[in-house]
Amino acid sequence: MNSRIVTWLLRILVASPLVIVAHLAMVALAALVACSDLQPAPIDYGSAQCTSCKMTITDKQYGSEIVTTTGKTYAFDAVECMLSWYASEGVVKMNQVHSLWVSDHAHPGTLIDAKSACYVASEELHSPMGLNVAAFSSSADCDAAVTTYSGTKHTYTTVLEMAKEH
Structure with missing residues (x-):
């Protein structure tokens, strides 16, 4: 493991509870931001079924x-x-x-x-x-x-x- 990471982890472990909470909040925020980029999946035209009417999705102008x-x-x-x-x-x-x-x-x-x-x-x-x-x-x-x-x-x-x- 990189010595910088080990040093950082040791500092956190011996830090005050407030510092630990702040670091955990930053990690949680980073995870939230990473998950917020939800994008559509490509539609498999000709095979995928419409969730509502169950017709096969074929027309790329309307999917x-x-x-x-x-x-x-x-x-x-x-x-x-x-x-x-x-x-x-x-x-x-x-x-x-x-x-x-x-x-x-x-x-x-x-x-x-x-x-x-x-x-x-x-x-x-x-x-x-x-x-x-x-x-x-x-x-x-x-x-x-x-x-x-x-x-x-x-x-x-x-x-x-x-x-x-x-």
Whole structure:
């Protein structure tokens, strides 16, 4: 073992209880920070099943995912399946969810933060479960899709409400 580490450990062992508590707090904080970078897992398109409707997830423009605070991931075939399942608070309560991810329609297979995404609703989009909503990471792509698909622009909050009613 490195002599610096041994020296440091000996200092801690003979230090006052307050110093020991401070060191333990720093270690706990470091562990917490290390665990806070929970990311979505890649969706296995063509094989993975939607957690909500059990359909095979095939379309890279519409897949979505929930990451819990423990790191467990749940994959969905469409934003409406994910948000309906999320809002129902059946298996996972909202306070157990770390993050929500949606596919960037302009960059298929790329998952983006659902709450900061821009959404377009249009009958011309044909999402897997029929809400016909697509997500975009940039406002430029979102605006272009509004024109291309004769759609309407939405935020996460309005899409969540749409999914609850769907």
